[in-house]
Amino acid sequence: MSQYFDLSRRGFLKSSATVGALVFGTYLAGGAPRVIAGVLAKPSESAKRANLFVALRPDGIVEITCHRSEMGQQIRTAIAQIVADEMEAAWDQVVVIQGKGDPKYGDQNTDGSRSIRYNMQRLREMGASVRYLMREAAAKRWNVSIDSCSAEQHKVTHSSGKSLSYADLVSDALNLTPPDADKVPLKKRSEWRYINTAMEHIDLKDIVTGKATFAADVLEPKALIAVVVRPPVVGGKAKSFDATAAKAIAGVVDVIEIPAPTGAPQFQPKGGVAIIAKNTWAAIKGRRALTVSWDDGKNGDYNSEAFKKDLLATVASPQSSVRKIGDAENILAKASNKLVADYYAPHLAQAPMEPPCATAMYHKDRVDVWAATQNPQADMATVAAMVGMDKEQINVHVTMLGGGFGRKSKPDFSAEAAYLSMKTGKAIRVQWTREDDIQNSFYHAVSAQHIEASLDKNGAIEAYLHRTAFSPIASTFIEGATAPLGFELRLGFTDNPINTPNMKLESGEAPAKTRVGWMRSVSNIFHAFAVQSFIAEAAHKAGRDQKDYLLDTIGPDRILDVTEQNAEYDNYGADKATYPLDISRLRQVIEKVADMSNWGRKLPKGRGLGIAAHRSFLTYVATVVEVEVSESGELDIIKSWVSIDAGTVVNTDTVKNQVQGGSIYGITAAISKGITFDEGRVQQSNFHDYRVPRMSDSPLDVEVEIIPSNAPPAGVGEPATPVYAPALCNAIFAACGKRIRQLPIGDQLKA
Amino acid sequence: MIKFTINGKTREFSGDPTTPVLWYLRDELQLTGPKFGCGMAQCGACTVHIDGVAQRSCVLPVSAVSGSRITTIEGLSEDGEHPVQQAWVEHKVPQCGYCQCGQMMQAASLLASNPTPSDDEIVQSMSGNICRCGTYPRIHKAIKSASKAMASVQYYVPDTKGEEA
Numbered sequence A: 001m002s003q004y005f006d007l008s009r010r011g012f013l014k015s016s017a018t019v020g021a022l023v024f025g026t027y028l029a030g031g032a033p034r035v036i037a038g039v040l041a042k043p044s045e046s047a048k049r050a051n052l053f054v055a056l057r058p059d060g061i062v063e064i065t066c067h068r069s070e071m072g073q074q075i076r077t078a079i080a081q082i083v084a085d086e087m088e089a090a091w092d093q094v095v096v097i098q099g100k101g102d103p104k105y106g107d108q109n110t111d112g113s114r115s116i117r118y119n120m121q122r123l124r125e126m127g128a129s130v131r132y133l134m135r136e137a138a139a140k141r142w143n144v145s146i147d148s149c150s151a152e153q154h155k156v157t158h159s160s161g162k163s164l165s166y167a168d169l170v171s172d173a174l175n176l177t178p179p180d181a182d183k184v185p186l187k188k189r190s191e192w193r194y195i196n197t198a199m200e201h202i203d204l205k206d207i208v209t210g211k212a213t214f215a216a217d218v219l220e221p222k223a224l225i226a227v228v229v230r231p232p233v234v235g236g237k238a239k240s241f242d243a244t245a246a247k248a249i250a251g252v253v254d255v256i257e258i259p260a261p262t263g264a265p266q267f268q269p270k271g272g273v274a275i276i277a278k279n280t281w282a283a284i285k286g287r288r289a290l291t292v293s294w295d296d297g298k299n300g301d302y303n304s305e306a307f308k309k310d311l312l313a314t315v316a317s318p319q320s321s322v323r324k325i326g327d328a329e330n331i332l333a334k335a336s337n338k339l340v341a342d343y344y345a346p347h348l349a350q351a352p353m354e355p356p357c358a359t360a361m362y363h364k365d366r367v368d369v370w371a372a373t374q375n376p377q378a379d380m381a382t383v384a385a386m387v388g389m390d391k392e393q394i395n396v397h398v399t400m401l402g403g404g405f406g407r408k409s410k411p412d413f414s415a416e417a418a419y420l421s422m423k424t425g426k427a428i429r430v431q432w433t434r435e436d437d438i439q440n441s442f443y444h445a446v447s448a449q450h451i452e453a454s455l456d457k458n459g460a461i462e463a464y465l466h467r468t469a470f471s472p473i474a475s476t477f478i479e480g481a482t483a484p485l486g487f488e489l490r491l492g493f494t495d496n497p498i499n500t501p502n503m504k505l506e507s508g509e510a511p512a513k514t515r516v517g518w519m520r521s522v523s524n525i526f527h528a529f530a531v532q533s534f535i536a537e538a539a540h541k542a543g544r545d546q547k548d549y550l551l552d553t554i555g556p557d558r559i560l561d562v563t564e565q566n567a568e569y570d571n572y573g574a575d576k577a578t579y580p581l582d583i584s585r586l587r588q589v590i591e592k593v594a595d596m597s598n599w600g601r602k603l604p605k606g607r608g609l610g611i612a613a614h615r616s617f618l619t620y621v622a623t624v625v626e627v628e629v630s631e632s633g634e635l636d637i638i639k640s641w642v643s644i645d646a647g648t649v650v651n652t653d654t655v656k657n658q659v660q661g662g663s664i665y666g667i668t669a670a671i672s673k674g675i676t677f678d679e680g681r682v683q684q685s686n687f688h689d690y691r692v693p694r695m696s697d698s699p700l701d702v703e704v705e706i707i708p709s710n711a712p713p714a715g716v717g718e719p720a721t722p723v724y725a726p727a728l729c730n731a732i733f734a735a736c737g738k739r740i741r742q743l744p745i746g747d748q749l750k751a
Numbered sequence B: 001m002i003k004f005t006i007n008g009k010t011r012e013f014s015g016d017p018t019t020p021v022l023w024y025l026r027d028e029l030q031l032t033g034p035k036f037g038c039g040m041a042q043c044g045a046c047t048v049h050i051d052g053v054a055q056r057s058c059v060l061p062v063s064a065v066s067g068s069r070i071t072t073i074e075g076l077s078e079d080g081e082h083p084v085q086q087a088w089v090e091h092k093v094p095q096c097g098y099c100q101c102g103q104m105m106q107a108a109s110l111l112a113s114n115p116t117p118s119d120d121e122i123v124q125s126m127s128g129n130i131c132r133c134g135t136y137p138r139i140h141k142a143i144k145s146a147s148k149a150m151a152s153v154q155y156y157v158p159d160t161k162g163e164e165a
């Protein structure tokens, strides 16, 4: 008997509750699939493949494959929504099968906010193709024309009124040749029944009952637990270690060295020493008892204070041109009404709630891996290199991810598990602790920027110079790289929306003395912070309202093609005719969010509103933040409003949840001390000194409106993040007159 | 030998008494609802009820809970019917879901001791639970819903010490 229920009263409770505020017993309302299948559910042996993403069971149940990783964006639901809609599958006849790592799916790197953008069209076609086959099968059976047969909700109906269920048609349909993709009629938007709705996500019930399977919840195979001590400095290695005390701990079964990598870090493990034990606690205790002496290598001198000075010095002098129109330098040299500002932001760690974790089982001819990975094909390649096999021999099962944020697209943890399994011949689960995660990440880059602008007599920006310098992600792949890869600049720097006749954008070089990698929205974070803060600073200097000035500064409705200004720009890999940088859409989200927040209203003393807008991942977002700053400098974020135009969206509730969460993730940049280094070592270790937003740091209401759009789908997971810190800092300025140019905010409001 | 009740079943533990309850639950009993997030009482992912009160199982040695009644998310209700779980569904709170078992256990404990918390009391009680996906606004709203639902019916039976199933 449950300890929390009075079972004898339950009948009464249910019936009386239906008249109350909350309707009980409606778990499946909104239609979770009838056949609940967890992330590790295997395809049924009786199911036959209709195409890459759809398989049909004899009883009519449809298996839809999700080949992207689930990390809270509800991609498993979205993929099913798209396929089932076009297929006219009944929602309660659908199960989702999580695809393993396999190049046959094409790209599986769940990163860059592109799962829907890359896949929506082909998923629609695959669904529609099966619907077509069902109609054709029925037409053949009845000996009528296919045009007289329509398919709806798992049933084909003839114009005469007779009908057959999909279950009756499965074997006939599977014997037909699928039509070419371009011959398949897709639904009109007005006919969509799942796409563009807020339907409940398929894993919700598993999550609220504790049944969702994350990486550490994999029970088969039964694994030994490994906890690894890694070199504290990137590029360092173990000189020697003493495992005597560790081995004396009950439950510890082995101590194994993992070799340090050579060359660029890539996704290789850092090396170190693994304690292998029968349970997690013994492994943790064993690690505490282990003594290792380290050879730090060439990054042992990394010090964040010194590095910050170097970065600021770099942006103080001319650097390589990234984009140029007019003659900004000359005008600025002579200008009298000038605004000059330097911005700085530290390293950050993604810190997903679930620390990295993977289980591996080494066999002679293959390795099986179960991992919380965003990028299973990268696991295949990295594990293969680690154990000396071909990547086709690596079987990667993707579990639910307890958040990813970019950390889990780098599968060093899977390679550790595979290596240790190879060495022991046993199934091994590598469990990272929070300390491991904070101290061994691929960090969001530390950055400095310098901006100067001259304002004309109306306060408009007549010339604009902006320099950026940061430790580039390039260094993770190219040993010693100091210049950013093109994509790092195209995230919010090259595509600056300021409308001015004279603009010069420059990029400097900086070494990376740790592993650098992407974190939710990547370099958009610091670039949008600088640009959107600077525009608000210029508004103040010009004596204008922030929002009006922002609109005037980005200029009139137009398509901005920055490649016409001596710039390289790949537009997130998307065709610029399909996904132009459309200033009218940026203006629209600004106007919308101003409406939502009742911009311009009178506020009590100590309160302020701030606004910021930014296009990233082909999506337009504007955010308004309301804050209160007390006399003593205490910050309280009251509320936020966000307007987003992501083109066509699949699940409206998921989009809102992602935008709310992406906003709150953006608070990290403002309040966290960040990750700092001394003597090459990370100075933070857990949530007590690496601060992430808690409920007490967050607004209790983040109101989101999605701009209805028929434009092609763009990104959703990341674009709400970069606008948040500048909107927040602009609000702080409005509230108390303090301008934050260096993140984190720290004690700056107290001074 | 340490004895306690877990989700209504009596259990005995004879291993290392310094083992945190979290690892005992996860590694030995395969109750994987409680999650590991920090191991130092900073995040709340591992929250379980000890005699009806939310506690961080990652820092609680097994030796400290001798004779106690431990409840994990798996024992909070039979099939996700606790008002908190229902409110979580109603508001579609979870994103990745990793923190949510801890969040719900914390919320259930809050509502058991204070069935009608104010906005600030909710913030205070919940700020030890981190959600990196940023679902705080929905958690806050869901707790208010659950509070309303529980106020209308006597649903949750607060701690009655010594109850055995």
Ligand code: FES
Residues within 6 Å of the ligand: B035, B036, B037, B038, B039, B040, B041, B042, B043, B044, B045, B046, B047, B056, B057, B058, B059
């Ligand atoms: S894991 Fe226990 S509080 Fe974080």
Ligand code: FES
Residues within 6 Å of the ligand: A072, A353, A402, A403, B094, B095, B096, B097, B098, B099, B100, B130, B131, B132, B133, B134, B135
């Ligand atoms: S839902 Fe992902 S950490 Fe809370």
